[in-house]
Amino acid sequence: MLLEVRELQVEFHTRDGVAKAVNGVSYSVDAGETLAVLGESGSGKSVTAQAIMGILDVPPGRIAGGEVVFKGRDLLKTKEDERRKIRGADMAMIFQDALSSLNPVLTVGAQLGEMFIVHRGMSRKDARARAVELMERVRIPAAKERVNDYPHQFSGGMRQRIMIAMAMALEPSLIIADEPTTALDVTVQAQVMELLADLQRELNMGLILITHDLGVVADVADKIAVMYAGRIVETAPVHDIYKAPAHPYTRGLLDSIPRLDQKGRDLYAIKGLPPNLTRIPPGCAFNPRCPRAQDICRTDVPPLFEVDENRRSACFFWRETLDDV
């Protein structure tokens, strides 16, 4: 396995108390595989990614437990200078907002070239040539002419391609893309997602694709981990999830996707809001919003039940949920 996150716990110490942003999360991704991590805003998706990358804000954040095993080695026990070498070179991240992630006063060619100068000791001239190659690889038209442009001279979609180029410059084994298309309009979203999926296949990378939108991952993900209030509530191969969710929260997310065949119908929305993480409700954290909740849900925390070999659900009533298509 390329990356295995085991029982990860991350807390934030706030004025309101301790927020358990990541509360025992385990997931894994292999070379050539795409894991989509799904969940509403505030469920702990980005904090998990920051802990994996080693870019968590400490303080206020604190890793309270768990392991992040990358190529057989626990990164949480690895020294910072070692981690810095891994970051960028063997494990890279793509963020939602390219404009604030790229340096506004450097041309994109200089920024892409920098990767090769710093990590590969290339000359400025060779690095520039590699930058153009990279821009072509992410299908930026007229790359040779545009290599001297600044980030703000590109459209949102093209900027996101440049971020992808930066991330894959050194051909990492793992890329974490955190809401990479959320800021883009729908047609551009699909193109950028397709590009990412193509490159991932070509380079046989592991890809963790973080999103709040189940609609964008259907075609690209192999498996899905659904997060709610800092925990995984369901993991399954992507097709199984679309066929029949085994958790009421996943069901809710699925029913909230706009569908072409249901135009004009009111879009379903899960009622209520995710909990304040300093005051997670007792029992199943989803119980105040769950249409299926029973007494046991308000007292006992559901473990991750084994639905089948490849599938887990943290719901006492996963059987009933599966049957309810």
Ligand SMILES: Nc1ncnc2c1ncn2[C@@H]1O[C@H](COP(=O)(O)OP(=O)(O)O)[C@@H](O)[C@H]1O
């Ligand atoms: N810098 C921070 N300071 C305090 N709390 C934070 C910070 N970053 C994240 N959190 C807490 O962690 C929770 C999960 O955040 P995040 O992982 O960013 O959610 P998302 O699933 O939307 O990516 C937030 O709701 C918040 O309570």
Ligand code: SF4
């Ligand atoms: S355990 Fe209970 S509250 Fe939680 S998702 Fe299942 S039915 Fe709903």
Ligand SMILES: [Mg+2]
């Ligand atoms: Mg996030």
